[in-house]
Each structure stands twice: as C-alpha cells, then as structure tokens.
Amino acid sequence: MKAAAVGFRVHSGWTSLVVVAPEKGEPVLLARQRPHLVETFTYAFRQPYHTAEGMRLDEAEVFLERQRSEARLLALKALQAVERDAAQQGYKVTRAALLTASGRPLPELAKILAAHSLIHAADGEFFRAALLDACRARRLAVTVIKDREVLARGGARFKRSPAELAKLLAQLGKPVGPPWSQDEKLAALAAWLALQSRALRRSWLDQRLLRMFFFNGSSGRTYAC
Secondary structure, eight states, X not given: OEEEEEEEEEETTEEEEEEEXXXXXXXXXXXXEOOXXXXXXXXXXXXXXXXXXTSOHHHHHHHHXXXXXXXXXXHHHHHHHHHHHHHHTTEEEEEEEEEESOOOOOOOHHHHHTOXXXXXXXXXXXXXHHHXXXXXXXXXXXXXXXXXXXXXXXXXXXXOOHHHHHHHHHHHTTTTOSOOOHHHHHHHHHHHHHHXXXXXXXXXXXXXXXXHHHHHOOOSOOOBO
16 A cells, blocks of 8 residues: 555644645645544533643542543544545555644643643643554654644745645645645645655654653653654
8 A cells, every 4th residue: 555644733622634645746635534532522621721720630630631531532533534544545544743832841730730821732732642642552653843834844845935835735625625724734734744754663762752742741852753
C-alpha cells in the first residue's frame, strides 16, 4: 500500500482530521472528518479544566482522569476509522501531524487551576494529548508543528508563495465540499509536511517525551519527526 498521513487541528472537545497522500508530487485528499473527543458535547466536558476549577483538587484529579480516558478512547476510534477508510482506497496511514499552540510548558494541576490563563492552555493541550496517545497506540510517527509556523514551513518546503499555497489548499478540498475551513486546510498541510519527513519512526523514548510534554508540561521542547 502507498503511504498516507493524518493531520489534526484541535478544538475544545473535537478535532479537524484530514488524511492526505502524495500523487505525482501533489497532495490528494483521502478523508476529512470532525470527530468529537467527548461523549457528551457540552461545555462542562469540552472545557474540562474550566469545569475542574470549581472542584476540590482530589475531585478535579478524578474528573480529569476520567475525561482523559474517554478522550483517548474516542481519539483512537476516530483514528482507526480513517485508517480503514484509507486502506479501502489502497493507502496505509503511516504518519501523523499534530498542530499545537505556543507549546508553553504546564505546571502541576494545583497551579493550573489557580491561573485562568493556564486553564485555557491546559484545555487545549488536554485533547492534543489524547490524539497523541492514539497515534502512539497505532504506532504512527508523529510530527508536531506549531500552528503559527505551518504556513511558513509549507511555503519553504514546497517552494510555493503564500498565494500559491493558499490556492492549492483551497482546491484540495473541492472534491469533498464544505466544510473546508482553515482548520482542514492547515491540518492537510501539516499532514503533507509529515509525509515529506526523511526521519524514521521515533523511538519509544521520544514518544514518551512527547507524551510527557502534552500531559503535564514537563518538557519545554516540542519534537518533530
């Protein structure tokens, strides 16, 4: 089977998910979904750290761990579904690309819940962590790209002007129609960049370091294949 990559751009409780593959030097779209990462799609669960802010610390820990398990399971199911979809088209998903925010390290839970700006950051990283864990479970090599850098990296890597890149990304979604928003475009670009990587699959140690970064902010670095 030919190789394909999945790209993610995450929001509160859901993600844009796009699968692309290369054909004659250009990306082609294999799948586009917007899976939920919470069972109950309400504010209380889509913003878990905001909800935990009003709890005792021990209650918050239990609540967040329960939601974390749920998000991981839903992320894994979504990934398995698009892997099957790609396989039916003759492709194997071998890589993943995850768009991130600033990458600011997060402290321990008590400090997060004491600062509203950290609560916002933690809510975002919460669902990125679930997707990263799903990719790890499926043994996919993961490329992590900062959201604000992906267009510049894409333009430089593929030698396209901003206008040329925007046109290509817009045309990529025409076969599937709307919604084909900036979320899908950037997720597709990130996946296309992941396919260009020459690095081999990262070791389990590097995968654990990535996981540590997203789950508790213990590392200030990001890692990309």
